[in-house]
Amino acid sequence: xxxxxxxxxxxxxxxxxxxxxxxxxxxxxxxxxxxxxxxxxxxxxxxxxxxxxxxxxxxxxxxxxxxxxxxxxxxxxxxxxxxxxxxxxxxxxxxxxxxxxxxxxxxxxxxxxxxxxxxxxxxxxxxxxxxxxxxxxxxxxxxxxxxxxxxxxxxxxxxxxxxxxxxxxxxxxxxxxxxxxxxxxxxxxxxxxxxxxxxxxxxxxxxxxxxxxxxxxxxxxxxxxxxxxxxxxxxxxxxxxxxxxxxxxxxxxxxxxxxxxxxxxxxxxxxxxxxxxxxxxxxxxxxxxxxxxxxxxxxxxxxxxxxxxxxxxxxxxxxxxxxxxxxxxxxxxxxxxxxxxxxxxxxx
Amino acid sequence: xxxxxxxxxxxxxxxxxxxxxxxxxxxxxxxxxxxxxxxxxxxxxxxxxxxxxxxxxxxxxxxxxxxxxxxxxxxxxxxxxxxxxxxxxxxxxxxxxxxxxxxxxxxxxxxxxxxxxxxxxxxxxxxxxxxxxxxxxxxxxxxxxxxxxxxxxxxxxxxxxxxxxxxxxxxxxxxxxxxxxxxxxxxxxxxxxxxxxxxxxxxxxxxxxxxxxxxxxxxxxxxxxxxxxxxxxxxxxxxxxxxxxxxxxxxxxxxxxxxxxxxxxxxxxxxxxxxxxxxxxxxxxxxxxxxxxxxxxxxxxxxxxxxxxxxxxxxxxxxxxxxxxxxxxxxxxxxxxxxxxxxxxxxx
Numbered sequence: 104x105x106x107x108x109x110x111x112x113x114x115x116x117x118x119x120x121x122x123x124x125x126x127x128x129x130x131x132x133x134x135x136x137x138x139x140x141x142x143x144x145x146x147x148x149x150x151x152x153x154x155x156x157x158x159x160x161x162x163x164x165x166x167x168x169x170x171x172x173x174x175x176x177x178x179x180x181x182x183x184x185x186x187x188x189x190x191x192x193x194x195x196x197x198x199x200x201x202x203x204x205x206x207x208x209x210x211x212x213x214x215x216x217x218x219x220x221x222x223x224x225x226x227x228x229x230x231x232x233x234x235x236x237x238x239x240x241x242x243x244x245x246x247x248x249x250x251x252x253x254x255x256x257x258x259x260x261x262x263x264x265x266x267x268x269x270x271x272x273x274x275x276x277x278x279x280x281x282x283x284x285x286x287x288x289x290x291x292x293x294x295x296x297x298x299x300x301x302x303x304x305x306x307x308x309x310x311x312x313x314x315x316x317x318x319x320x321x322x323x324x325x326x327x328x329x330x331x332x333x334x335x336x337x338x339x340x341x342x343x344x345x346x347x348x349x350x351x352x353x354x355x356x357x358x359x360x361x362x363x364x365x366x367x368x369x370x371x372x373x374x375x376x377x378x379x380x381x382x383x384x385x386x387x388x389x390x391x392x393x394x395x396x397x398x399x400x401x402x403x404x405x406x407x408x409x410x411x412x413x414x415x416x417x418x419x420x421x422x423x424x425x426x427x428x429x430x431x432x433x434x435x436x437x438x439x440x441x442x443x444x445x446x447x448x449x450x451x
Numbered sequence: 452x453x454x455x456x457x458x459x460x461x462x463x464x465x466x467x468x469x470x471x472x473x474x475x476x477x478x479x480x481x482x483x484x485x486x487x488x489x490x491x492x493x494x495x496x497x498x499x500x501x502x503x504x505x506x507x508x509x510x511x512x513x514x515x516x517x518x519x520x521x522x523x524x525x526x527x528x529x530x531x532x533x534x535x536x537x538x539x540x541x542x543x544x545x546x547x548x549x550x551x552x553x554x555x556x557x558x559x560x561x562x563x564x565x566x567x568x569x570x571x572x573x574x575x576x577x578x579x580x581x582x583x584x585x586x587x588x589x590x591x592x593x594x595x596x597x598x599x600x601x602x603x604x605x606x607x608x609x610x611x612x613x614x615x616x617x618x619x620x621x622x623x624x625x626x627x628x629x630x631x632x633x634x635x636x637x638x639x640x641x642x643x644x645x646x647x648x649x650x651x652x653x654x655x656x657x658x659x660x661x662x663x664x665x666x667x668x669x670x671x672x673x674x675x676x677x678x679x680x681x682x683x684x685x686x687x688x689x690x691x692x693x694x695x696x697x698x699x700x701x702x703x704x705x706x707x708x709x710x711x712x713x714x715x716x717x718x719x720x721x722x723x724x725x726x727x728x729x730x731x732x733x734x735x736x737x738x739x740x741x742x743x744x745x746x747x748x749x750x751x752x753x754x755x756x757x758x759x760x761x762x763x764x765x766x767x768x769x770x771x772x773x774x775x776x777x778x779x780x781x782x783x784x785x786x787x788x789x790x791x792x793x794x795x796x797x798x799x
Contacts, residue, residue: 117777134500136688137605138536138673142499144600151490151499152482153595155545155581188486197503199547199591204778233503236778239586243547245593247501252492257485325486340484429465430552430584 112211112236113204120234124208128215132230140231142194142247149249151194154185157243162276162376163302166283171210173302174242175217181327182246183225183306184378188325190256190315191248193308195230196222198244201237214242225308254315258340261322261383263411267334267345268392270310271379272402273326274357274371275300280444287363293356300377307380309399314382319392322383330373331424333381334407335415341383344414347407347422354402369417370448373424383409460559460584461552468582472556476563480578488579490542490595497597499542502533505591510624510724511650514631519558521650522590523565529675530594531573531654532726536673538604538663539596541656543578544570546592549585562590573656602663606688609670609731611759615682615693616740618658619727620750621674622705622719623648628792635711641704648725655728657747662730667740670731678721679772681729682755683763689731692762695755695770702750717765718796721772731757 112120126135134141145151158178164170179196186193198218202211222228227246279301281287282294289297307325314320322341326333334345351372353361361371384392389405396403415422425447460468474483482489493499506526512518527544534541546566550559570576575594627649629635630642637645655673662668670689674681682693699720701709709719732740737753744751763770773795 112778115778120778134605136607138533139500139502139539139596141603142501142595144496144498145493146496148492148494150492151542151595152487153490153543153545153579153593154487155547155579155591155593157547157549157581157583185486191487194499195501197501197593199503199505199593201505201589231501231503233505233591234777235505237587237589241549241585241589243503243581243591245501245503245545245547247490247499247595248487255489257482259484429582430460430468431464 155245171214172217175214176221179221184325186248187311190311193227198232201241256323265383276376277374278357278360287360310401328427332426344410349418503593519562520565523562524569527569532673534596535655535659538659541575546580549589604671613731624724625722626705626708635708658749676775680774692758697766
């Protein structure tokens with residue numbers, strides 16, 4: 104929308120927003136403007152899945168300036184990552200935005216750009232949504248996907264002795280935090296590359312789909328609240344424990360950041376924000392699953408074994424890791440950035 | 452959850468809420484606890500639709516005491532009503548709740564009861580969701596449905612000369628407001644019946660599906676923001692105008708309330724909160740469409756004609772009706788109850 108950079112959403116009103124912002128952007132989407140959005144046609148037998156999640160303030164916005172683009176990108180990734188954990192193909196996203204009337208049209212368009220760009224990067228799109236004014240911004244979305252019947256991945260289905268794989272490249276978001284706060288340095292373009300990855304995390308849709316299609320995964324879950332929370336939830340869903348290795352591999356750039364900060368690779372790998380998948384596979388399938396993932400351009404490493412004793416261990420000691428939790432005073436949400444980094448990485 | 456009536460969500464934390472509230476309620480739902488919820492299997496070719504909407508404070512809560520049950524019911528109805536307007540069969544609902552940590556477990560369970568009861572009353576269910584703490588409560592949901600390919604109803608597709616039908620029984624919510632504020636009286640059980648209908652509005656899913664299945668509707672839209680806003684939007688989507696009758700029929704109880712208040716039936720019928728559908732049908736199909744709707748137990752009345760002149764008229768005069776609009780200072784949201792009723796009904 105040109106010539107409206109100073110305008111706020113409250114100046115346009117709902118009908119103005121619809122006409123000047125949303126229609127030009129989405130009118131090519133069939134079903135735009137109807138009461139219900141069109142997700143698309145499904146012609147083969149399918150299991151349909153859905154997931155809904157709202158978006159916290161992105162860490163990258165605390166590190167640099169606020170920019171709703173990053174919140175939009177993260178909103179889409181959070182939801183698509185849950186489809187990835189199910190091994191589903193995305194059919195589309197519906198978004199719901201609550202925004203103050205004082206939100207500028209320009210920043211609203213940054214938000215939409217972030218959601219749309221992220222969806223496009225994952226081969227899907229926004230099909231519909233809802234916008235409402237409110238004192239406190241809140242961004243929610245629902246992603247809908249389809250699975251080939253019988254192939255849907257779940258948290259349950261793993262057995263003792265199964266190996267845990269981490270699909271994806273961990274450590275970028277918190278490496279960016281360490282770089283931005285001056286605790287490590289990298290030359291350009293390495294530093295910018297880390298920042299870019301931190302701002303535009305990708306859901307592991309390819310990984311999920313190849314694991315679902317091949318039947319190699321017995322259970323899967325995405326790393327939304329940190330590795331500890333993920334492994335603990337996966338264990339609980341299966342009545343199992345896990346023995347996690349201390350040997351983690353990071354890509355070279357986050358590895359360099361970790362070294363400069365005196366952190367182990369594990370310390371960075373157990374954080375969140377990179378949207379990897381933790382996958383349980385039979386011991387004899389580790390090699391072929393790893394190969395299948397790498398064939399899709401997805402990094403994969405074995406990080407431990409599921410055990411029958413119900414305990415979580417790391418190396419030889421009990422593992423008491425960090426986990427985000429909502430409705431909890433110990434949640435990291437809302438913490439100060441300086442203590443946040445210590446809290447998240449100091450205990451590792 | 453027994454023995455926890457004084458507990459707040461913040462006392463339980465996310466894991467406690469999951470274990471003590473959500474698991475007992477939803478563990479029979481396949482896919483509960485997974486990253487993605489299971490909407491179900493689709494075996495026949497389908498067009499899939501989705502809609503997302505958040506829930507304002509229900510008017511019935513302003514009229515009597517706050518009770519999250521009503522917000523839960525309304526949240527589900529709002530979303531299912533959009534599926535009704537598409538002629539879709541619901542596959543399921545995902546819900547997203549932002550609630551203060553001080554919300555009691557008891558009132559959270561009232562919220563869930565309202566959503567679950569409403570879904571059950573419409574033959575569907577909650578398949579998954581998200582819960583998050585926040586200073587300001589916010590309730591959102593997404594409903595997903597399927598249509599037989601080619602039968603999906605849209606806002607567009609109507610022609611000049613088509614007749615407008617109103618499917619559903621209007622006027623109950625605002626009749627309840629007039630009763631509660633002492634502007635009219637009804638004997639029991641009539642008064643309770645009006646209140647019950649106001650608290651538990653039903654989405655017109657049956658109406659939508661019969662209209663989609665028979666091909667009788669050329670366009671449809673639900674009355675979410677009042678009859679004026681609905682007819683105006685339907686006209687805009689088709690590049691048409693509409694001539695609306697002044698003769699509206701109300702059920703006996705809201706008719707009595709209108710009479711006592713010196714209001715025309717139209718004045719009550721043009722409000723919102725009863726989730727009717729406005730449907731465009733060919734002039735020659737009015738009778739058969741009305742009969743088909745009544746065969747499903749849905750009231751239907753002809754309320755006007757679509758015109759080629761682009762004007763909205765009521766009787767012989769231009770129609771300037773009331774409409775809710777977000778991001779607008781003139782929206783009724785947040786108004787005082789006393790002025791609200793005058794604003795909504797006084798101009799009619």
